[in-house]
Amino acid sequence: MQKRKINRGLTLLVLFMLSMFQVIVTSCSDKENTGGGIPEITAVRVPNPAAADSFFVKSVPGQVIVIVGKNLDNVMKVYINDQEVSFNSTMNTDHSLIVTVPTEEKGFKLTAFNSDLKDEIRVVTSHGETAYAFKITAPYPSIARIQGKYPRGTGDTLFVYGSNLVDVEKVYFTDIPATKLDSTSWTEIEGNTVDAIKYFSITQNHYLDNKTQAYTTDSKIGVITPEIPYESGTIVVKTAGGYSYMPYYKRPGVPTINSISSDFPEIGEEVVITGTEFVQVQSITYGDISLTNEDMKVSPSEDSIKFICKSKPTVGSGSTITLTTPGGTVSEDNFFNYSFLLFNFDDLGLNNGWGPDAVYETATLTSVPYTSDGNYARFKETQSQTWWGAMIYYKYSADSKFPLPSYDLIPADASLNDVYLAIEVYNNNSDYNNGLFGGYLRYFIQQDAEDPVPTNNDSGNPNPVGKVNQFDNFAWVDYNASTFSHPLGVLSDINGDHPVGKWYRHVLPLSRFGKLQGQTYKDLVNMGLNQIRIQCLNQTVTTGKVDVMFDNVRIYYNKK
Numbered sequence: 001m002q003k004r005k006i007n008r009g010l011t012l013l014v015l016f017m018l019s020m021f022q023v024i025v026t027s028c029s030d031k032e033n034t035g036g037g038i039p040e041i042t043a044v045r046v047p048n049p050a051a052a053d054s055f056f057v058k059s060v061p062g063q064v065i066v067i068v069g070k071n072l073d074n075v076m077k078v079y080i081n082d083q084e085v086s087f088n089s090t091m092n093t094d095h096s097l098i099v100t101v102p103t104e105e106k107g108f109k110l111t112a113f114n115s116d117l118k119d120e121i122r123v124v125t126s127h128g129e130t131a132y133a134f135k136i137t138a139p140y141p142s143i144a145r146i147q148g149k150y151p152r153g154t155g156d157t158l159f160v161y162g163s164n165l166v167d168v169e170k171v172y173f174t175d176i177p178a179t180k181l182d183s184t185s186w187t188e189i190e191g192n193t194v195d196a197i198k199y200f201s202i203t204q205n206h207y208l209d210n211k212t213q214a215y216t217t218d219s220k221i222g223v224i225t226p227e228i229p230y231e232s233g234t235i236v237v238k239t240a241g242g243y244s245y246m247p248y249y250k251r252p253g254v255p256t257i258n259s260i261s262s263d264f265p266e267i268g269e270e271v272v273i274t275g276t277e278f279v280q281v282q283s284i285t286y287g288d289i290s291l292t293n294e295d296m297k298v299s300p301s302e303d304s305i306k307f308i309c310k311s312k313p314t315v316g317s318g319s320t321i322t323l324t325t326p327g328g329t330v331s332e333d334n335f336f337n338y339s340f341l342l343f344n345f346d347d348l349g350l351n352n353g354w355g356p357d358a359v360y361e362t363a364t365l366t367s368v369p370y371t372s373d374g375n376y377a378r379f380k381e382t383q384s385q386t387w388w389g390a391m392i393y394y395k396y397s398a399d400s401k402f403p404l405p406s407y408d409l410i411p412a413d414a415s416l417n418d419v420y421l422a423i424e425v426y427n428n429n430s431d432y433n434n435g436l437f438g439g440y441l442r443y444f445i446q447q448d449a450e451d452p453v454p455t456n457n458d459s460g461n462p463n464p465v466g467k468v469n470q471f472d473n474f475a476w477v478d479y480n481a482s483t484f485s486h487p488l489g490v491l492s493d494i495n496g497d498h499p500v501g502k503w504y505r506h507v508l509p510l511s512r513f514g515k516l517q518g519q520t521y522k523d524l525v526n527m528g529l530n531q532i533r534i535q536c537l538n539q540t541v542t543t544g545k546v547d548v549m550f551d552n553v554r555i556y557y558n559k560k
Contacts, residue, residue, distance in 0.1 A: 039125045041069040041132035047098060058135035058240060061103040061110075067121060067132075068096050074126040081109060081117045081136055097123065101136055104215040105208070112138050112166040112240075113206050137241040138166045138217060145246070145276060145303050146235060150326075152250045154227040155197070160237060160246075161301065165219035166204060167240035171196040173226070175233045178247040189236050189243055197224040252279040252327030259560075260321070262505040263335055264552045265309040266424045267363075267373035269503035273305045279325055281305060286321040286335050287313020312336060312373075334409065334557070341554045342402050342532065343394045345375040349553075352393040352531065358550075359390075376426075376551040379536045383439050384543040391535035392550060402529040410557045412522035419521055420507040421445075421532075422556035425491055427500045431544030432490040438482075438540030440474035440490055445513055446531040469515040471508065474539065482540055488512075491548065494558065507556060521557075 043055040045066050059065055067078075073094040078087045080101060085108075088098045099121075102108035111117045122131045143162040152158070160171075174191035181189060205218040223235070228250070235248040247253060254277060261272040273284075278298050284291040289311050296307040305323070313319075319337035323330050334340065343349025345360060358377040377392045396402040410419060421443065431437035447469060473490055477483040491498045491506045498506075510516050516524060532553065536546055 037071045038128045039069065039071040039123060039130045041067055041072075041121065041123060041130050043068045044121070044132070044134060057133065058137055059101055060137055060139065060241070061101050061108055063101045064098065065101060066096055066098055067123065069123075069130065069132075070095060071127070072097050072123065072125065075123055076126060077124040079122040079124075080134070081111055081114075081119065082122075083108060083117075105213065108136075110136055110138060113204070135167075135240055138164045138239070139214070140242045141165050141219075141237060141239045141244040143235075143237060143244045143246040145301060146248070147300075147302055148225075150250075150252050150279060152225055154225060156225045158223045158225055158235070159202070160219075160221045160223055160235070162219050162237075162244060164217045164241060165221050165237055165239060165244070166201075166206075166217055168199060168201070168221065168237060169240060170236075170238040171199040171221075171223050172236050172238075173228050173233055173248060174236060175230045177232070178234045178245055181234065181245060189234075189238075189245065191233075192230070193236075194226045194228055197226050199223045249327070252325055253277040254328035255279075255281075255323055255325050255330045257323065257330050257332050260332060260335065262424065263337070263422070263556060264341065264424065264505075264554060266426075266503040266551055267309055267312065269309050269424070271307055271309055273323070274303060275323075275330070276303055277325065277327055278302045278305055278323075279327060282324045282326070284321065284323050287317035287319065289313050337405075337409070339403070339405050339409065340556065341552060342529070343396070344552050345377055348396075349394040350397055352395060352533075354391060354393045354533075356388075356390045358392045361549075373551060376549045378547070378549050380547045381536075382543060383536070383538040383546055385541050386439075386536070386538045389536040389538070391533055392553075393531065393533040393535075394553070395531040402532075404525055404529065405555055405557070407522075407525075410521045410555070412520065412525075414521040414557065414559075416511040416516050416519050416521065416524060417509055418558050419510050419524070420494075420556040420558065421510060422505055422507045422552075422554050423534075423550050424503055424552045425506040426503045426549040427491055427498065428547040428549070429500055430546050430548055432546075433486065433498055434544075436542055437538075437544030438474065438484050438542050439536065439538040439544050439546055440472060440486060442470060442472050442533075442535045442537055443508060443513070444468060444470040444531075444533040444535070445510075445516075445529060446533075447515065447527045448530055469513050471512045471514075472537075473508075474537075476539075482542075484540060505556075 045055050045068060047064055047066050071094055073092060075087065075092050075097055078085050078099055085099060085102055091098045109117060111119050119133060119135045120131050121134045123129060141162060141164040143160055145161050146158050148156055148158040172193050172195045174189060174193045176191035200222050202222050203220040209216050232249045234245050236243060236245045255275060257273060257275040259274045265271050279302055281293055281298055284296060291307055296305050298305050313336050315338050319335055320331050320333050321335035341348060358379055360375055360377055362375050363373055379390050381390060432439060473486055473488055475485050475487060477485055489496060489498050493504055494507050
C-alpha cells in the first residue's frame, strides 16, 4: 500500500513539473512573438522580389511598399505623413509589413501642401513604435514656359510656369541643350551647371482635375538668374518628384506654333495662335496680307496671340502664315489654302435646291454676325419634333465631284480620324447643348452619283439608312423616356467646345461617317465626294430655338 502512495506522489510531482514547463515554454513563446525588443524600420522597398535589394526613401501616392525592419510583428497601426493608413495584417511578419500609400483622391494629404505634417512612416506595435523618414511626393513635374525680359542677365528674374513644381530641391542652368536631354537616357542632369541665385514659389494652385480625376498643381516660381557663361542652354527645376526642364536663351528663342484656331477664318473672326517665345512679335503675314504689332494682342505669358481677320489673301498669293520675332520666324502651312475649300455660298458649289432650303444672306459689317465675308447659309427657326428640317445640300457642279486636296497636302495614308469636314459657324444663342433641347445636325456625304438619295419615306426607295453615308449627332439613350445624348456635342470645335456668339471652326472627323470608318485619305479620294448635305432635325418633342450661320465648307487635315 505504501508503495502505491509513493508512485502516486511521484506521478503528481511529474505532472506538476510538466505543467510548469509548459507555462515556461508558453511564456517564452509569447515573448518570442512580441519580437523580443523595440521595433525598428531599416528600409523601404517595392514588393517585387527581383528588386528586394533596391531601397528608396520616397514614393508617389498609390504605390504599394514593403516596410523592412526588426521586431515588426503584432502591428497595430501605421501612419504616413501623420495619417493613419490601412495595412495587410496577414502579411505582417517580424521583419516586414506591406502597405499601400493612399492617393489624394481618397483624402490623403501631402506635406508639400500641409506644412504641419511630417515626412515619415510611423509603425505602432503591441510592444513599441518606430519612425522612418520617408517622402510622399507630388506628381511628376513639368515646365510649360518661362517668361522674362530680354536680353537676360545676372540678377534678372525669370518666371517659370508649369505643373507640380512643388517641393523644389534645386534650380539651376546647364549647357546641355534640352533637345539632347529629350533624346538621351540620363538619371541626373549634369553638364556645365550654374545654380540659380535664388528661387521662390509665387503661386501653387492645387486642385482636382475634372477631366483626369487626379490632383495636379498649376505652379509659378520666380528664379533669380545667376551669371551664366553660355548664350543658350537649359533651365532645370529639380523637385522631390523628379526633374523638369526647358530651353533657356539669353536672347529671344525661335518662336513655335502649337495651334491656330482656324485655317480659314471668317472676316471679322478672332484668330488665336498658341505656341512659345512670342516675344516682341514684329509681324504676322499670310499670302499678301501683313499684320504689324499694332494689329495683334500678345498675352502677358507670351504664349498666345489674338488678331481679328480683316481681309482674306488673294487666291494664288500663298497659303502659309509666318510669325516673325527678334528670335526668328516660324511658319504654318495651309492657312487660307483655297484648294481645301469645297463650297462657300459665293462662287464655289451648286445648290441642289431641295426644300426646305436654308436661308442665304449677304453679310455686312453692321449685320449679325458682324462680318463682310460675302454670303452665308443660315438655319433660323423654332423646332419641335422636326423630322425633315432645313438643309444645306450642295454639289460641286452639275456633273463633277468635288476636287480634293492633293497627296502632297494630305498624305495618302493619313487616317480619316485626322481628316475633317470643317465649317466656319456662328451659333447665335441656339438652344443646342443645353441638356433639354434634342435638336441636332445630320451630315450626309453622297460619294457616287448612283448612291440612293435619302428620304423620310422608304416607299418605293432603297433603305435610306442602310445605303447612304451619314452621321447623326444624336442618339437615343431611352426612347420611351425620351432621354438622349449628343456624343460629340452639337457644333463642336476640335477641342470639343461649342462657343456661342462668335465665328469659329466647327469640325467633324470623316471617320464618323459609316462608309469611311477605318479608311485612309486615299480611300476617300478613290470614293470621291459627289454631294454634301447638312440638315437640322429634332426627333424629340422638346421645343427650341435654332439660329446658326454656316460658311466656308471644306476639308481640314490635323497633322499634329
